[in-house]
Amino acid sequence: MEVFMHHCHHKLPSLLSRTLFKASKKSYIYCTIHTSPSVSAVSKPVIPPALVSRLFLPSNLREGQEGGDLTCRSQRLMLQTGLIHPSNPGCFYYLPVALRSMEKLVRLIDEEMWAIGGQKVDMPALCSAELWKKSGRWELMGKEMFRLLDRHNAEYCLGPTHEEAVTELFASQTMISYKKLPLLLYQVTRKFRDEQKPKFGLLRGREFYMKDMYSFDINEEAALHTYHSVCQAYGRIFDRLGLKWVQVQAATGNIGGTLSHEFQLPADIGEDQLLVCGNCGFSANIETIDPGQTECSMCQTGTLTESKGIEVGHTFYLGTKYSETFKALFVKASNVPAVAEMGCFGLGVTRILAASIEVMSSEDAIHWPGLIAPYQVCVLPPKKGSKAHEVTSMADELAQSLGNSLPNLRGEVVLDDRMQMTIGKRLKDAKILGYPYVVVIGQKALEDLPLFEYVGEFCHFNSHTNGIRTCLSDQLVAVMR
Numbered sequence: 001m002e003v004f005m006h007h008c009h010h011k012l013p014s015l016l017s018r019t020l021f022k023a024s025k026k027s028y029i030y031c032t033i034h035t036s037p038s039v040s041a042v043s044k045p046v047i048p049p050a051l052v053s054r055l056f057l058p059s060n061l062r063e064g065q066e067g068g069d070l071t072c073r074s075q076r077l078m079l080q081t082g083l084i085h086p087s088n089p090g091c092f093y094y095l096p097v098a099l100r101s102m103e104k105l106v107r108l109i110d111e112e113m114w115a116i117g118g119q120k121v122d123m124p125a126l127c128s129a130e131l132w133k134k135s136g137r138w139e140l141m142g143k144e145m146f147r148l149l150d151r152h153n154a155e156y157c158l159g160p161t162h163e164e165a166v167t168e169l170f171a172s173q174t175m176i177s178y179k180k181l182p183l184l185l186y187q188v189t190r191k192f193r194d195e196q197k198p199k200f201g202l203l204r205g206r207e208f209y210m211k212d213m214y215s216f217d218i219n220e221e222a223a224l225h226t227y228h229s230v231c232q233a234y235g236r237i238f239d240r241l242g243l244k245w246v247q248v249q250a251a252t253g254n255i256g257g258t259l260s261h262e263f264q265l266p267a268d269i270g271e272d273q274l275l276v277c278g279n280c281g282f283s284a285n286i287e288t289i290d291p292g293q294t295e296c297s298m299c300q301t302g303t304l305t306e307s308k309g310i311e312v313g314h315t316f317y318l319g320t321k322y323s324e325t326f327k328a329l330f331v332k333a334s335n336v337p338a339v340a341e342m343g344c345f346g347l348g349v350t351r352i353l354a355a356s357i358e359v360m361s362s363e364d365a366i367h368w369p370g371l372i373a374p375y376q377v378c379v380l381p382p383k384k385g386s387k388a389h390e391v392t393s394m395a396d397e398l399a400q401s402l403g404n405s406l407p408n409l410r411g412e413v414v415l416d417d418r419m420q421m422t423i424g425k426r427l428k429d430a431k432i433l434g435y436p437y438v439v440v441i442g443q444k445a446l447e448d449l450p451l452f453e454y455v456g457e458f459c460h461f462n463s464h465t466n467g468i469r470t471c472l473s474d475q476l477v478a479v480m481r
């Protein structure tokens, strides 16, 4: 890259406007052919840019597939752009581009869970009825639980949540020392719920991905400390995604326990009714408030106003509800066994993905949280037969180089090689899919100092993604000089 430093004439102006950059055709080509990879990169394979003509992005918005009245913006956009494909009611194929985004979201969640000491596990989805009968929830869960029989006529369910399983796992370990606590075990797995009326695409499906974490502590004080640290981690996840969120007092439902919060994204299509105090910010799910109550119980002066939200996270302080039943014991410092205090914490992974699209996008174009955009950069070569056609190789080289020599953009580049289409048409598609950065190689690339058009307006940025934005744009400029 050093070769280009003396060609630097331009600083990067605001990303919200279209900008032209100068690049030397000669030295650019020199760069992409002769860039020596660093030693650490030698062992890694070259990742070619993803070609739009080859991407498995089927358009699914045909008559009758929109889901009728039960559709919403995110479902429509995800079907239209080929991110998902409908299967049985409430079930979807997650297609390659959507899966990239989901895996980024999982990595982000992993980071925040590791930061508070979480350890990732993976528990069986097939759960024995015995466990659920022991906790009394086999009956309680009702019709929402998928139940099945094995060949020996033993009853099972497809796990909608894993309090029983994880508590039994803990209880099966004898003599766990107090020194091992708090223990925070979590998983990101497929969960099942037999919704009566699946709707809104990934927002209310019958199969979905959830991150569920379970905590074991030595006493109530320690358990509440863990509870608050998980809530803080959840807040950081939503902040880093650039989402507006609210933490509300919630009912404990069939999970149980004594303290519970929901994390809600305010949205018109939200199915949860919330009450928010205009004075102190206290918020609650309407289920937890006495009917007719309009005065805030927290500050005593504010008025509660209604709003709607999409529930994306739920936390519970369980106390010893499960650990008592399953004899989940640890050994205290005094060498005496004691029952562990528990908490459980859920995040709807596929729901966060769809809800981000729901609340950030416009009616006709997806806006991603910058951190989980499926690809960061889209490069548009000139139209076939146009004057600029001869600089097509420049676009190929640029896409190849961006996606391999820069750590933050490794494997993150798409080349829209549908060159029979005009730039304008492809730019429109790029906008619908919401690539954060689009680089257009058009007529100006023919000049002695070639100009690339750089469009960076199709993404939601906030203070938390600005660091990444700056980093990426610095790198883009470094290559294009």
Ligand SMILES: [Zn+2]
Pocket (backbone or CB within 6 Å): 277, 278, 279, 280, 281, 282, 296, 297, 298, 299, 300, 301, 302
């Ligand atoms: Zn208040």
